Amino acid sequence: MVDILPGEVEKWHFIESKIREIARTFHFREIRTPLLEDTGLIARGVGKTTDIVSKELFAFERGDDRYVLRPEGTASVCRAYIQHNLHLKGGVQKFFYMGPMFRAERPQKGRQRQFHQFGAEIMGSADPLADAEIIAFMVALYRGLGIKNTRLRLNSVGDPESREAYKKALVEYFRPNVNLLSDISQKRLETNPMRILDSKEPEDQVLIESAPIITGYLNEESAKHLRQVQKHLDRLGIEYVDDPRLVRGLDYYTRTAFELTSPDLGSQDALGGGGRYDLLIEELGGPATPSVGFAAGLERLLIACDAMNIPLGTQPELDVYIVTRGDDAKKWAFRHLKPLRDAGLSASMDLANRSMKAQMKEADRELAKWTLIVGDDELQSEQFTLRNMAESYEEKLHFADILKKLVGL
RNA sequence: GAGCCUGUAGCUCAGUAGGUUAGAGCGCCAGGUUGUGGCCCUGGAGGCCGUGGGUUCAAGCCCCAUCAGGCUCCCCA
Numbered sequence: 001m002v003d004i005l006p007g008e009v010e011k012w013h014f015i016e017s018k019i020r021e022i023a024r025t026f027h028f029r030e031i032r033t034p035l036l037e038d039t040g041l042i043a044r045g046v047g048k049t050t051d052i053v054s055k056e057l058f059a060f061e062r063g064d065d066r067y068v069l070r071p072e073g074t075a076s077v078c079r080a081y082i083q084h085n086l087h088l089k090g091g092v093q094k095f096f097y098m099g100p101m102f103r104a105e106r107p108q109k110g111r112q113r114q115f116h117q118f119g120a121e122i123m124g125s126a127d128p129l130a131d132a133e134i135i136a137f138m139v140a141l142y143r144g145l146g147i148k149n150t151r152l153r154l155n156s157v158g159d160p161e162s163r164e165a166y167k168k169a170l171v172e173y174f175r176p177n178v179n180l181l182s183d184i185s186q187k188r189l190e191t192n193p194m195r196i197l198d199s200k201e202p203e204d205q206v207l208i209e210s211a212p213i214i215t216g217y218l219n220e221e222s223a224k225h226l227r228q229v230q231k232h233l234d235r236l237g238i239e240y241v242d243d244p245r246l247v248r249g250l251d252y253y254t255r256t257a258f259e260l261t262s263p264d265l266g267s268q269d270a271l272g273g274g275g276r277y278d279l280l281i282e283e284l285g286g287p288a289t290p291s292v293g294f295a296a297g298l299e300r301l302l303i304a305c306d307a308m309n310i311p312l313g314t315q316p317e318l319d320v321y322i323v324t325r326g327d328d329a330k331k332w333a334f335r336h337l338k339p340l341r342d343a344g345l346s347a348s349m350d351l352a353n354r355s356m357k358a359q360m361k362e363a364d365r366e367l368a369k370w371t372l373i374v375g376d377d378e379l380q381s382e383q384f385t386l387r388n389m390a391e392s393y394e395e396k397l398h399f400a401d402i403l404k405k406l407v408g409l
Numbered sequence: 410g411a412g413c414c415u416g417u418a419g420c421u422c423a424g425u426a427g428g429u430u431a432g433a434g435c436g437c438c439a440g441g442u443u444g445u446g447g448c449c450c451u452g453g454a455g456g457c458c459g460u461g462g463g464u465u466c467a468a469g470c471c472c473c474a475u476c477a478g479g480c481u482c483c484c485c486a
Binding site for chain 2: 117
């Protein structure tokens with residue numbers, strides 16, 4: 001896990017405000033859920049056989065209750081949707097969220113045990129327009145930041161009927177050659193054959209290349225749904241590639257699945273991904289609510305921005321630093337920070353009784369635009385020295401005029 | 410969970426075949442300039458050399474373990 005220090009945190013502010021701004025234009029509304037969730041919710045929501053649940057949860061018990069640090073956001077949003085009867089508010093609900101997630105994995109570039117995701121959900125629509133809307137939102141964020149080097153992959157993992165037919169076909173295809181598969185894929189043939197398609201083991205690649213693809217096994221409704229999503233994306237000018245071998249690691253997806261990747265991320269090349277989950281809310285005990293969503297990694301977004309040399313936030317400037325000489329000046333300065341701050345200026349001063357030279361140096365380091373220099377002379381004449389740090393000129397003014405001048409700028 | 414690599418000052422890194430008080434640049438602090446930053450000069454502070462154990466007269470350097478990080482695999486964001 002990592003600390004985000006001053007200098008780095010400004011980048012986060014920049015990205016977070018960009019996300020909020022684009023969410024506003026799409027009219028997604030923010031939802032915040034607890035970092036802790038009931039273990040059962042996550043297990044049922046994400047799927048017991050997924051890697052995330054079976055080996056990556058941070059879990060603990062307290063009394064009879066079992067908790068996990070949330071590994072993703074969708075299950076929590078669904079829980080909140082059910083718990084607060086949000087379907088009764090009517091219409092289609094559009095949410096976005098942003099915050100830390102936790103998975104107990106071996107860390108590497110673009111992968112931490114505590115990481116940050118933003119994501120969005122559209123709940124209560126089975127229409128392909130909702131799929132296109134959620135993808136458009138995700139793509140708009142990356143476009144808005146200027147990240148160009150991305151690829152959107154699109155597929156349908158089918159509804160339960162289609163998927164059963166496809167799984168059967170896959171098992172029939174792989175079974176005769178089971179010995180040629182990697183150990184892990186041999187296991188997956190029993191538990192979750194579609195995951196074999198996601199394997200990167202070299203020995204699996206040959207077989208995967210000529211394996212049957214899901215496209216031919218989609219029933220008419222699922223196939224039509226995918227075609228309509230594609231048409232909507234075409235109309236929006238959003239480029240994508242059809243990838244009939246795209247499968248996702250969470251069990252709740254139905255029909256639409258998509259992933260946005262970037263070659264700038266190295267081995268962990270997924271910026272974000274998502275899909276439709278028409279059955280999840282019902283499975284969790286809520287009303288039948290077809291929904292679609294995505295999640296994206298903020299750390300990976302930052303890596304992609306750096307790779308493209310996209311300027312993010314920088315160290316904040318300081319409006320005024322008051323430099324003092326002597327105890328009376330120090331007292332005067334400490335009192336006069338308030339009117340400066342009340343006027344909306346950022347103002348600071350030496351808090352460690354150091355030399356003028358040290359104070360000037362600190363003002364420089366803190367990117368002060370102005371220094372206000374106060375010593376015996378100034379206190380006598382009530383005319384204070386205002387120094388412009390960038391242009392190195394000074395003038396003597398009454399405090400009221402200094403305030404006026406700085407606020408007026 | 411697996412493989413390979415790395416871990417020396419706040420940061421970036423040197424440390425020669427194991428041999429006295431572990432170095433540099435930048436940064437930090439102070440002085441040169443007892444009322445003025447950025448340049449320059451001088452000085453200073455700051456390291457149980459990731460942690461624990463072992464080998465040796467002697468370990469930053471060799472061995473083992475462990476923790477953390479990097480690159481892969483796996484998986485995902």
